[in-house]
Amino acid sequence: MICEIVAVGTELLLGQIVDTNSSWLGEQLALSGIDNLRQVKVGDNHGRIVAALREALERSDAVIVCGGLGPTQDDITREAIAAVLGVPLVADEAVAARIAAMFEARGRRMPANNLRQAEVPEGAMAIADPQPGTAPGLLCPVGPAGPDQKVIYAVPGVPYEMQAIVLGAVLPDLRRRSGDTSVILSRTLRTWGESESGLAERLADRIEELDRTGRATIAFLASGIEGLKVRLTVKAPDAATAREVLAAEEAELRALLGPLVFGVDADNMETVVAAQLEARGLTIALAESLTGGLMASRLTDVSGVSGVFVGGLVAYDSQVKFDLLDVPEGPVVSKPTAEAMAAGVRRLLGADVGLAVTGVAGPAEQDGLPAGTVFVGLAVGDDDPVSVELRLPGDRRRIREFTAIGALDLLRRRLLDRTADR
Amino acid sequence: MICEIVAVGTELLLGQIVDTNSSWLGEQLALSGIDNLRQVKVGDNHGRIVAALREALERSDAVIVCGGLGPTQDDITREAIAAVLGVPLVADEAVAARIAAMFEARGRRMPANNLRQAEVPEGAMAIADPQPGTAPGLLCPVGPAGPDQKVIYAVPGVPYEMQAIVLGAVLPDLRRRSGDTSVILSRTLRTWGESESGLAERLADRIEELDRTGRATIAFLASGIEGLKVRLTVKAPDAATAREVLAAEEAELRALLGPLVFGVDADNMETVVAAQLEARGLTIALAESLTGGLMASRLTDVSGVSGVFVGGLVAYDSQVKFDLLDVPEGPVVSKPTAEAMAAGVRRLLGADVGLAVTGVAGPAEQDGLPAGTVFVGLAVGDDDPVSVELRLPGDRRRIREFTAIGALDLLRRRLLDRTADR
Known part of the structure; x- marks a missing residue:
């Protein structure tokens, strides 16, 4: 079973939007055991969409065409499919009724254009409109029913609508046509x-x-x-x-x-660390130098983290480290500083765990240390704080990001070990 | 002048890499006044690359093929172009010498495979290898010199190498061929x-x-x-x-x-605000609640910001606001809290300017206020702090990001006004 992808939209060719839909579709087809050997982007042009669909159908059993199903005059995927199939567009009354009902429910007048979204090529059927009133997908059989029948699926360009229709209707239909029941x-x-x-x-x-x-x-x-x-x-x-x-x-x-x-699957380092802390009933405070708030912003991206995250201090200027975190005066990129910061922020903000980073993000070196030199400090309860040195590659942005995730990983492993110790 | 783009790589079809190169190329072609009507992705397969190149050449004056120029057995773009042109591959001695010299300079043994990168289709020429030892681009004329001659450009898939070759050699050659001297x-x-x-x-x-x-x-x-x-x-x-x-x-x-x-052009909100502060000789401290460090991490993404950015407090837990920022106890999503946070963090960290945000990131409401309710506080010098309410749409992530950039924008406008006042 071979399936090609045709993405429609002049804005894709102009580079105003990156075509992530085709990438997602390619991954889903691969996961479903369906071969995808070619992906094409064309603009909102009738002749070129028709040509791309015809060529794709010649080479493959199925084509997914993505985009161009909206209500505006630019949206001509329906017309192009009808031309390829040599059939007229006909109104799908059920879809028209759903679109009209949606506008009525919102108390809005329906622009006449929106009824275009209820037109389907004769012989095709509307599939799985995930939200009432949005453009449905289209399943358009090509040729008479039987083992040689090919198919064009049309799906909207809005990623979450497209994904819902593909997962709910397109992939199951493709698998069924492929005869693969596994x-x-x-x-x-x-x-x-x-x-x-x-x-x-x-x-x-x-x-x-x-x-x-x-x-x-x-x-x-x-x-x-x-x-x-x-x-x-x-x-x-x-x-x-x-x-x-x-x-x-x-x-x-x-x-x-x-x-x-x-x-x-959908886990990331901060959701995992937040869940670990919650399971152990621990709260955390962060002290950040080179990451400048990146660790705190990642952790607070987790919904509901307020149960474990107390707060953080971005101690960018050295004086802030000395004054508020009781770091001894001197060069601040060192293991003792990382440990003092971790213990200091834990005390300052009243948390169970203090996690701290200090280091050189670059591009310039600092105190004779090259960019990428980073120390992570960790203070858990009344235990003596500990620290680890990291040597990170890359530019300023990469060093900051590696530091944030690396420090969270260190905490994750420490919490795993503490559980194992018991 | 019409130019098509062919991106080569099985990993693009599998969705393991999103094809941002074609988007960038499409934008550059549009900016250069060259029509790009189609973009294609194919895998690392000789027959399919050859077919895609032949079809693209039929429809257009020029083709840019991106990827598949590396040293491994998967990299077969050179062979595919030679097949399309009906010529053998020949060694380009100058390129071979540069690759060998690069390995020698690094004291590394050169794997024999790397010499494949010095092969070019007969009649083609290597263009603009931006880094010594990396794959050069290829300029491959199709047919005899004259107004009907077409051309295939091959460029590497690594974005920064590709961009350097396209800006340095491909676009100028395309413009020259188009006869456009503007x-x-x-x-x-x-x-x-x-x-x-x-x-x-x-x-x-x-x-x-x-x-x-x-x-x-x-x-x-x-x-x-x-x-x-x-x-x-x-x-x-x-x-x-x-x-x-x-x-x-x-x-x-x-x-x-x-x-x-x-x-x-390349400015963003944080580079602009950092430059404004520097020009005025002002330092800044941030107090963040719902953004949880996002504002500080954006500002510290600017290289050299340590001259103006002192630090920040992520006051996520209300008690941190009361204890360290002298916020009066009570509901913390309010104008007075935003103002007290701004004045408080300015004092705590010893900066000229204090900028603070408090609000509801969601998904749940807080103190009867809906998600998206945000207050921004600003304290400049000994002036009375001021604050602004924002009502932001979207999910948790969007509300946090809008808040960060919106608060920085507020500071930017205030600093503009202060300059105008003088």
Whole structure:
């Protein structure tokens, strides 16, 4: 089963919007075991959309066309599909009624243009309008029913509407047409602290075993500065088996990777740390120098974090460290300073845990230390504070971001160890 | 002059990397007055790269193929171009020597694979290797010299290498081939505080005038949460005239938009505010509640900000506001609290200016106030602190980000006014 993607929109060609929809669609098709060999972007031009659809249909079994379904005169995907199929557009009364009802419910007059969204190429059907009144997706069979029938799916360009329609209707229909009744499940382990080649080495035997048995596949995905993802994908005859194999394989990977794994799927470092603190009934305060509030802003991005996060001090100027955190006067990029900051902010703000960073973000060196020299201090309860030195690569922004996530990771591992100690 | 873009890489189709290169290229082509009507992504497959290049050449005068020039076996763009041109690959001795010299200078053994990067399709030439030892771009004429000659440019997939080659060699060659000797210059005004329709209304007469005279063009570009960009583009017979028209038109726009314009081109709100403070010899301290360090982290993203930024307090827990900032006990989302926080943090950290925010990030309401209710407090020197209420739309993340940039904008306008007062 081969499916191509055609993204429609002049703004995509002009670079005013980056086409993230096609990337998301490509990933979803791969996860569903459907080959996607080509993706095309064309502008809001009837002839060029028609040409792109015709060429894509020649090469493949299915085409997903994304964008151009809105109510304005620019939105001509419906007309282009009708031209490709050689059929007229006809009104879908059910869709028209839903759009009219939506405007009535909001007490607004419906512009006549909006009824264009209820038109469908003859023989096509509206699928899964996730929100009342928004453009539905279209499922447009090409040719007579049977094993040689091809299909064009039209989905809106608004990402969350597109995703809802693709997950709810397009992928299930594609899988059904492909004759593949198996169930595909995947889970992503988030890791921090090891390179891709390091992870590959740890998992080499397991990957070889899975290659041999075909029980599951493992893929490494970079996710920018946020560590590496290890994605486990399982294909099984039914959902129960798929879930069972996935759970067993996840356990195998976790045994091999240990504390390198900090979370799964939608977790990130700050949601994991916030949950750890909450589970242990601990509150935290942060003292930041080079990260300048980045750690605090990440942590407070977590909804409901006010139960564990007391506050933070951005001690950018050295004098602030001396005056408010009782750091001894002297060069401030050092282990003793990181420890004093951690203990100091814990006291100042009245928290159970103090986490602190000091270092050189660059571009210039400081006190003879090169950019990327960072010390992380941690004070938990009345224990003596501890600290760790990091040597980080990259430019100013990268060093700051690595420091923030690295410091949170240090806290995460310390909290894991404390649980293990008991 | 029509130019298509072919992006090569299986990882692009799988959604492991979002193809931002094509977006950037599309924008650059538009700015250079060259039509780009189609962009295609294909995987690392010889037959499919060849097919995509042949089709693109049929429809257009030029093709930029991006990616697949590296040293590994996956990188087969060179071979695909040679197949399209019907010529063999030949070694470019100058490129080979530069690659070998780079490895020697670093004291590393050169893997034999790397010499593949010195191969070029016969008749093509290596262009502009921006860094010694990296893959050069390729300029591959298609057919005999003359007005009907077409061209394929190959550029690497690494964004900064690609951009250097395109700006340095590809765009100038395209402009030369198009026979267009005019000079195109553009400048982007960054604005904050007005909607796209509001900006369009203010500039309506000017846009009409420019449409009539063709002296310049104006485009509105959304830039996510960072306000709207107004891009002015001028095409003139020579550089001096282009610069002159651009400066005159920029002055016209600034007169119409006034303080809505906060910067140009690569400026952002924090670089502008940091420069304003520095020019006035003022230092600043921040007190943040709902933004939780976001404002401080933005400001400290500016290299060299330590001359003006003293530090900040993330007063997330109400008790921190009462204890350290002398905020009167009571509900903390209010104008008096914002003012007390601004004055308090200025005193606590010893700065000239105190800027503070308190509000409801959501998702839940707080003290009967809905998510998006925000108060910004500002204390400058010994003046009485002032405050402003904002009502912001969106989810938690959006409210936090709007608050951070909105508060910095408030400070920017206040500093402008103070200068005007003198």
